[in-house]
Amino acid sequence: MRWEARAAATRLASGDVHGVALTWVDNAGLTRVKTIPVARLAQVAERGVGMSPVFDVYLVDDSMTTSRHVGGPDGDLRLIPDLGRLTALAGQPGWAWAPVDRHDQQGRPYPGCQRLFAxxxxxxxxxxxxxxxxxxxxxxxxxxxxxxxxxxxxxxxxxxxxxxxxxxxxxxxxxxxxxxxxxxxxxxxxxxxxxxxxxxxxxxxxxxxxxxxxxxxxxxxxxxxxxxxxxxxxxxxxxxxxxxxxxxxxxxxxxxxxxxxxxxxxxxxxxxxxxxxxxxxxxxxxxxxxxxxxxxxxxxxxxxxxxxxxxxxxxxxxxxxxxxxxxxxxxxxxxxxxxxxxxxxxxxxxxxxxxxxxxxxxxxxxxxxxxxxxxxxxxxxxxxxxxxxxxxxxxxxxxxxxxxxxxxxxxxxxxxxxxxxxxxxxxxxxxxxxxxxxxxxxxxx
Missing domain, CATH: 3.30.590.10 (Glutamine synthetase/guanido kinase, catalytic domain)
Incomplete structure (x- = not known):
């Protein structure tokens, strides 16, 4: 994984890509994002980048609700990019994109991850x-x-x-x-x-x-x-x-x-x-x-x-x-x-x-x-x-x-x-x- 990510980062950097947008879609239908420098892609592909699970109960106006299992300020998830989908964005020069799967801090699949559900x-x-x-x-x-x-x-x-x-x-x-x-x-x-x-x-x-x-x-x-x-x-x-x-x-x-x-x-x-x-x-x-x-x-x-x-x-x-x-x-x-x-x-x-x-x-x-x-x-x-x-x-x-x-x-x-x-x-x-x-x-x- 680390070798694949390093090769991808080198390829992106040679094409003047400097940042990677890591996206998931919440339950209100909005695409949310964390961005990273290309130089961090190998590390993030292995360890992920943090994000609160509370976004699963965000509404369309960015207010939030709560559910029986998700809500409030506690907890953290790891966003793991799918390198197979990594794409340099023609409409946003300098940027690449990859969708993420979400896991918990122990590396287990997060049961609220919509992409893993699909x-x-x-x-x-x-x-x-x-x-x-x-x-x-x-x-x-x-x-x-x-x-x-x-x-x-x-x-x-x-x-x-x-x-x-x-x-x-x-x-x-x-x-x-x-x-x-x-x-x-x-x-x-x-x-x-x-x-x-x-x-x-x-x-x-x-x-x-x-x-x-x-x-x-x-x-x-x-x-x-x-x-x-x-x-x-x-x-x-x-x-x-x-x-x-x-x-x-x-x-x-x-x-x-x-x-x-x-x-x-x-x-x-x-x-x-x-x-x-x-x-x-x-x-x-x-x-x-x-x-x-x-x-x-x-x-x-x-x-x-x-x-x-x-x-x-x-x-x-x-x-x-x-x-x-x-x-x-x-x-x-x-x-x-x-x-x-x-x-x-x-x-x-x-x-x-x-x-x-x-x-x-x-x-x-x-x-x-x-x-x-x-x-x-x-x-x-x-x-x-x-x-x-x-x-x-x-x-x-x-x-x-x-x-x-x-x-x-x-x-x-x-x-x-x-x-x-x-x-x-x-x-x-x-x-x-x-x-x-x-x-x-x-x-x-």
């Missing part, structure tokens, strides 16, 4: 013979002086022309960092864009979600622009999503295709996705974790507010993409009801836990929906209309509190810390108007 769930999937490939879409609204930074129409080439230099710098920075960009395009809201990157393993996908966001942030600031990643910027408007794509693989074969199930799914893929669909009301407390999230979750906005699935249906909470016949990588599923306030490590780990529960139960999917569920009954078999997912964070938290599956997967320390942060943010924003909630959160993530 790693643990990916390993559990591997025990079932399943490799998950995942990827997040990153959406943001870019402003200049408090107003949208461009005036072109939704999805319009005019926006690309207005901000061509900025978007080119975003794409080049990501590419220079080894991130494979699949697409970068204008979105619906004024000044809104989305970037999608190639899928990775679950922990890698969460790492990329952090790296992509911080790259967009740094490039935006260099252009004099303000990026807003919150789930709602304008109350009543379409917000920013943080959709998760996933596919299941075994022995090099995509289980989302070439099977006998719906639209070519294998039985294992169907059971996994059925588990995710069943758990969505509780999963919203992970993937839509802020009171602001529920300003975004409105029908007929492609936000996925109904507990249903469908083939290429952008109104379904779970959208299935069958892919082209000659594209074995193309078949996947998309969870649409999540947003950028979510901790991506909690998201990937919790989705895997829900999917494995479905797999172990041999679950099957209900009939798919067609059309907009908000417009009436769109189910393929003319059955009852699908249920609406929770409309508020308290409702989602109620489902989360009752989920033995998530409690068992997360473990008591992490489960209770997540629940405590959700309860405290509900209280924090109680009585606030929708726009006050949006204003207080849109620039925090």
């Amino acid at each position: 790693r643990r769930m990916a390993a559990l999937a591997a025990e079932h013979g399943i490799e998950l490939r995942m990827g997040f879409e990153t959406e943001w609204i870019v402003q200049r002086g408090g107003a949208p930074a461009c005036t072109g129409p939704a999805y319009g080439m005019a926006r690309v022309a207005e901000l061509a230099g900025y978007l080119d710098d975003v794409m080049c920075a990501l590419t220079d960092q080894g991130v494979e960009v699949l697409q970068l395009h204008p979105e619906y809201m004024a000044g809104q864009f989305e970037v999608s990157v190639a899928p990775s393993d679950p922990v890698g996908a969460a790492d990329l979600a952090v790296l992509v966001r911080e790259t967009v942030r740094s490039v935006s600031l260099k252009h004099g622009l303000t990026p807003l990643f919150g789930p709602a910027v304008v109350a009543g408007g379409v917000g920013n999503g943080g959709h998760l794509h996933l596919s299941l693989w075994r022995d090099g074969k995509n289980l989302c295709r070439d099977g006998g199930g719906p639209f070519g799914m294998t039985a294992g893929s169907e059971a996994f996705l059925a588990g995710v669909l069943h758990a969505l009301p509780a999963l919203l407390a992970i993937g839509a974790p802020s009171p602001a999230s529920y300003l975004r979750l409105e029908p007929s906005r492609w936000a996925g507010v109904f507990q249903c699935w469908g083939l290429e249906n952008r109104e379904a909470a779970l959208r299935f993409i069958a892919g082209a016949p000659d594209d074995p990588d193309g078949a996947n599923a998309e969870v649409k009801c999540f947003d950028p306030a979510a901790n991506p490590y909690l998201v990937v780990g919790s989705v895997i836990a829900a999917g494995l529960a479905g797999l172990e139960a041999g679950a099957v999917l209900p009939a798919p929906v067609q059309g907009d569920p908000a417009a009436g009954d769109g189910s393929a078999d003319a059955g009852p209309a699908p249920a609406r997912l929770p409309r508020t964070l308290p409702e989602a938290l109620s489902h989360f509190d009752r989920s033995d599956m998530l409690r068992g997967a997360l473990g008591e320390v992490l489960f209770e810390a997540v629940a405590a942060v959700r309860r405290a943010e509900i209280e924090l924003f109680d009585g606030k108007s929708p726009q006050e909630i949006a204003d207080a959160t849109c620039g925090r993530f």
